[in-house]
Amino acid sequence: MVVDDHPMWREGVARDLAEAGYEVAAVAGEGRQALRLAAAARPDVVVLDLQLPDLSGVAVIGGLLEQAPGTRVLVLSASGEQQDVLDAVKAGAAGYLVKSAGREEFLDAVRRTAEGDAVFTPGLAGLVLGEFRRLASAPARDPDPPRLTDRETEVLRLVAKGLSYRHIAERLVLSPRTVQNHVQNTLGKLHLHNRVELVRYAIEQGLDDR
Numbered sequence: 001m002v003v004d005d006h007p008m009w010r011e012g013v014a015r016d017l018a019e020a021g022y023e024v025a026a027v028a029g030e031g032r033q034a035l036r037l038a039a040a041a042r043p044d045v046v047v048l049d050l051q052l053p054d055l056s057g058v059a060v061i062g063g064l065l066e067q068a069p070g071t072r073v074l075v076l077s078a079s080g081e082q083q084d085v086l087d088a089v090k091a092g093a094a095g096y097l098v099k100s101a102g103r104e105e106f107l108d109a110v111r112r113t114a115e116g117d118a119v120f121t122p123g124l125a126g127l128v129l130g131e132f133r134r135l136a137s138a139p140a141r142d143p144d145p146p147r148l149t150d151r152e153t154e155v156l157r158l159v160a161k162g163l164s165y166r167h168i169a170e171r172l173v174l175s176p177r178t179v180q181n182h183v184q185n186t187l188g189k190l191h192l193h194n195r196v197e198l199v200r201y202a203i204e205q206g207l208d209d210r
Contacts, residue, residue: 001026001043003034003060004076005053009099013047013076013106020107031055035063042068045114048093050077050084061091069193074113076106080121089196095119116180117164118195146189153207155182159195160202 002017002024004010014024025041028034031052038046046064050057061073072094077084080098088096097109098121109119148156151172158168165183169176183198192198 001028001034001038001041001046003028003031003046003052004049005029005051006049009049016103016107017047017110020110022110029053031057031060031063034060035067038064038071039067043071045110046071046073047076047110048073050075050079050088058087058091061088061093065092065193072113072116072194074109074119076101085120092194092196094194094196097121112164115165115176116183116195118162118199148186148189152182152186152189155179156186156198156202157207159183160199160207162199 002010002014004013007029010027010029014027017024025043026037028037029052031054034046034048034052048057048060048064052060055063057075057077061075064071064073073092075088075093075096076099077088077096078099085096094116095109095113095118097106097119101109101121112119154172155168158171163171165176165179168174169179172179183195187193187198190198190201192201
């Protein structure tokens with residue numbers, strides 16, 4: 001699903017996705033329209049502009065994830081401002097790409113978002129991880145965290161270091177599908193919704209330092 005208030009940009013993104021073999025379930029130019037359409041279309045990935053005429057992109061992200069928790073939101077915005085990125089991620093966005101990205105970079109970001117990766121324009125991933133580490137610098141660690149298997153903990157540690165599913169699979173000599181299954185099991189045990197929340201949890205538990 002593509003959500004952008006500029007018709008030419010919206011149509012161009014939808015066309016690029018269709019030409020790459022994706023099914024574009026819906027397009028929307030406003031936040032409320034996007035929420036209505038998403039409730040019926042149940043898209044796997046939403047490509048979302050933050051600047052919409054009626055609702056903030058952050059509000060739309062929250063609404064989308066509330067209606068369809070399995071949906072992954074990839075923000076595609078003209079803004080690369082630190083606060084915009086952090087607000088989007090805290091609201092639940094799976095990734096953030098600036099509109100200056102090329103077509104192939106964009107299509108690769110959509111593919112990786114669909115596969116469960118957290119995808120960011122180069123330079124923004126470090127910003128997000130740095131913010132999570134800052135937030136986790138003084139909190140009390142969970143004294144009784146849910147019990148994960150050794151393999152799930154190993155995968156979670158690599159997720160916290162920012163590795164993609166493909167790289168984790170190569171590191172552990174597993175298939176990407178097996179890695180994704182471990183991540184989904186871990187999300188269920190921890191009552192989390194997406195990879196971004198998982199990274200934050202792992203950093204809070206200090207797994208990125210081990």
